Amino acid sequence: MAALEGVAAAPGLGIGSVMIITDPSLDYEPRTVEDASAEKERLRRAIDAFSDLTREKAAVVRERVGDAEAAILEGHILMITDPYMVAEMEGLIDAGQCAEAALEQICEMFATMFEAADDDLTRQRAADVRDIKSGVLCQLLGVREVDVSCVPQGTVLVTHDLVPSMTAGLDRENVVGIVTETGGMTSHSAILARALEIPAVLAVPGAVTSLVEGATVVVDGTEGVVLADPDEEALSQARGRREQYLREKEALQRFVGKKTVTADGCQVELFGNIGSLEDARAVVANDGEGVGLFRTEFLFMDGGAMPTEEEQFRAYQQAALIMKGRPVIIRTLDIGGDKDIPYLGLEKEENPFLGFRAIRYCLAREDVFRTQLRALLRASAYGDVRIMVPLVTGVEELRQVRALIRRYAEEFDREGVACNKDVPVGVMIETPAAALTADILAREADFFSIGTNDLTGYTMAVDRGNDRVRYLYSTFHPAVLRSIRSVIAAGLDAGIPVGMCGEAAADPSLIPLWISFGLTEYSVSPASILATRATIAKWSAADADALARTVMEAATPSEVHKLLRGGVR
Amino acid sequence: MVSQTITLTNGSGLHMRPAGVLAQAMAPFASNVTIVADGKEVNAKSLMAIVASGIKCGTEIEVRCEGDDEQAALDAAIGLIESGLGE
Numbered sequence: 001m002a003a004l005e006g007v008a009a010a011p012g013l014g015i016g017s018v019m020i021i022t023d024p025s026l027d028y029e030p031r032t033v034e035d036a037s038a039e040k041e042r043l044r045r046a047i048d049a050f051s052d053l054t055r056e057k058a059a060v061v062r063e064r065v066g067d068a069e070a071a072i073l074e075g076h077i078l079m080i081t082d083p084y085m086v087a088e089m090e091g092l093i094d095a096g097q098c099a100e101a102a103l104e105q106i107c108e109m110f111a112t113m114f115e116a117a118d119d120d121l122t123r124q125r126a127a128d129v130r131d132i133k134s135g136v137l138c139q140l141l142g143v144r145e146v147d148v149s150c151v152p153q154g155t156v157l158v159t160h161d162l163v164p165s166m167t168a169g170l171d172r173e174n175v176v177g178i179v180t181e182t183g184g185m186t187s188h189s190a191i192l193a194r195a196l197e198i199p200a201v202l203a204v205p206g207a208v209t210s211l212v213e214g215a216t217v218v219v220d221g222t223e224g225v226v227l228a229d230p231d232e233e234a235l236s237q238a239r240g241r242r243e244q245y246l247r248e249k250e251a252l253q254r255f256v257g258k259k260t261v262t263a264d265g266c267q268v269e270l271f272g273n274i275g276s277l278e279d280a281r282a283v284v285a286n287d288g289e290g291v292g293l294f295r296t297e298f299l300f301m302d303g304g305a306m307p308t309e310e311e312q313f314r315a316y317q318q319a320a321l322i323m324k325g326r327p328v329i330i331r332t333l334d335i336g337g338d339k340d341i342p343y344l345g346l347e348k349e350e351n352p353f354l355g356f357r358a359i360r361y362c363l364a365r366e367d368v369f370r371t372q373l374r375a376l377l378r379a380s381a382y383g384d385v386r387i388m389v390p391l392v393t394g395v396e397e398l399r400q401v402r403a404l405i406r407r408y409a410e411e412f413d414r415e416g417v418a419c420n421k422d423v424p425v426g427v428m429i430e431t432p433a434a435a436l437t438a439d440i441l442a443r444e445a446d447f448f449s450i451g452t453n454d455l456t457g458y459t460m461a462v463d464r465g466n467d468r469v470r471y472l473y474s475t476f477h478p479a480v481l482r483s484i485r486s487v488i489a490a491g492l493d494a495g496i497p498v499g500m501c502g503e504a505a506a507d508p509s510l511i512p513l514w515i516s517f518g519l520t521e522y523s524v525s526p527a528s529i530l531a532t533r534a535t536i537a538k539w540s541a542a543d544a545d546a547l548a549r550t551v552m553e554a555a556t557p558s559e560v561h562k563l564l565r566g567g568v569r
Numbered sequence: 570m571v572s573q574t575i576t577l578t579n580g581s582g583l584h585m586r587p588a589g590v591l592a593q594a595m596a597p598f599a600s601n602v603t604i605v606a607d608g609k610e611v612n613a614k615s616l617m618a619i620v621a622s623g624i625k626c627g628t629e630i631e632v633r634c635e636g637d638d639e640q641a642a643l644d645a646a647i648g649l650i651e652s653g654l655g656e
Contacts, residue, residue: 079617082616084614084618113621119582
């Protein structure tokens with residue numbers, strides 16, 4: 001029995017048999033061709049078949065994942081049908097080469113040319129050319145591409161990487177677990193696994209070679225562990241935990257369709273955090289009351305080029321339509337820090353978290369910001385869209401954003417394009433500067449949303465990624481809790497809603513504090529929505545206040561933690 | 570043959586998307602359409618060739634058209650490049 005560790009990407013416990021998905025062999029014996037015109041016809045048919053298949057996949061991916069992912073696949077069709085490229089291949093066939101060899105040589109020639117380019121974007125296209133080559137080779141050789149749409153019951157998929165084209169038709173009934181060698185919490189594989197509610201452990205090194213086809217494994221997507229070859233005891237323990245997990249999940253179903261209220265009947269809002277349209281559907285499936293944080297970075301990270309106004313508009317509009325009139329808080333581009341997008345050409349900085357990022361970048365790059373704000377304004381005609389500005393440090397930034405929005409709304413007015421010119425604009429509170437001036441910001445902001453992850457980092461002056469100092473990173477620190485308390489108080493004094501969209505909003509030990517402070521909106525991952533509603537229902541304001549009083553007297557994070565742990569319901 | 574010189578202004582240079590827009594728009598013309606930049610000659614009807622050329626924003630390029638509908642092809646190409654190639 002061996003335990004393989006990875007990233008806990010989608011919660012739950014799956015027990016099943018390993019099915020290893022590897023790329024099929026595309027070896028062939030090069031031949032000399034006599035009948036060049038027949039061979040060229042063979043190549044054309046293979047390209048047509050590949051294009052048809054890719055078009056079908058793109059349609060499925062557009063429906064289930066989003067436009068940006070579908071556009072990548074459609075780009076593949078444009079590339080392989082390039083007349084110049086096809087002519088080059090046909091030239092080689094005329095010279096006596098077989099279609100496979102002609103395809104391979106020309107694709108490799110372009111891939112090598114792309115790789116030699118001096119910009120990242122063109123270099124990344126080399127991988128696309130090689131993907132296309134494999135796809136057309138599959139057609140020429142009659143090899144079926146990996147198909148996971150029909151697998152036996154109780155299958156655990158084990159693969160190097162779960163790519164969108166592979167997951168488009170994933171059999172959600174029979175796949176009980178997913179294990180990959182690459183990817184992380186925010187990868188396509190993770191987003192899909194969570195949306196399909198299939199337990200997944202990602203980034204397990206050597207999973208494909210160390211797991212055995214057909215063997216029984218336990219995929220613990222909550223803890224991020226894969227148990228290979230479990231003994232009888234481990235297996236029965238896993239079954240017990242699986243049943244308990246399912247029972248708890250089932251018990252939460254009684255909160256579906258209910259309002260989110262405290263034990264003494266005080267209602268709050270419970271929203272979901274999303275990073276894709278698939279996530280938005282998961283919010284609806286889990287009975288979320290809106291979207292409290294839409295991270296728009298995925299639109300910018302996937303495509304390899306700046307998404308156009310039209311592409312952004314479609315994504316925001318779809319999110320608004322999926323939420324059917326419920327609030328959708330969309331955060332403007334939050335890049336920089338640890339999130340780099342090669343084509344934006346951000347320079348390496350000494351202190352990226354204190355540097356040119358988020359709203360600072362957007363205000364300096366009006367061309368980029370204009371595209372996004374115009375897309376957001378257009379989408380505001382299709383639902384309750386609200387705009388949230390990240391990394392604000394002062395009221396001037398908010399004023400600048402408002403001035404831009406006003407200008408673009410006037411442009412639309414002249415052009416006769418529908419938009420909500422009074423679209424609410426809120427501030428994400430994540431810097432100590434914003435927290436300490438929350439009363440000033442509250443005079444001009446339409447809402448606050450506390451980003452506890454960055455607020456903790458900046459308040460504690462700690463880089464979470466640095467092993468030497470990570471121990472200092474704690475939302476339980478009195479400094480962070482006092483900061484949050486005063487932000488909420490400032491917002492409530494000014495009569496604006498105050499939400500929270502960091503991980504702390506779903507922490508059952510912290511929820512009584514938020515109730516006591518008067519938080520009006522909780523935004524959590526879609527999978528945590530019902531559990532958060534259940535926790536909120538257990539606390540009355542009086543009980544929460546009593547606990548908060550002792551907790552706020554505590555001197556250290558560990559004292560706070562101990563008191564809150566003792567209070568968990 | 571007709572030709573015109575123009576500076577490329579769209580943000581990210583001639584990458585996949587703008588290259589695709591240009592190649593698709595040039596395909597219906599009978600004329601040969603060539604982009605000359607940094608001494609390289611690139612077939613403007615080929616997405617792959619345009620991408621491989623790695624022409625960047627701010628580069629001065631010459632568009633050459635030769636054939637029966639050369640003036641129409643040139644006007645179409647210049648119009649598209651001026652409008653930012655769909656970006």
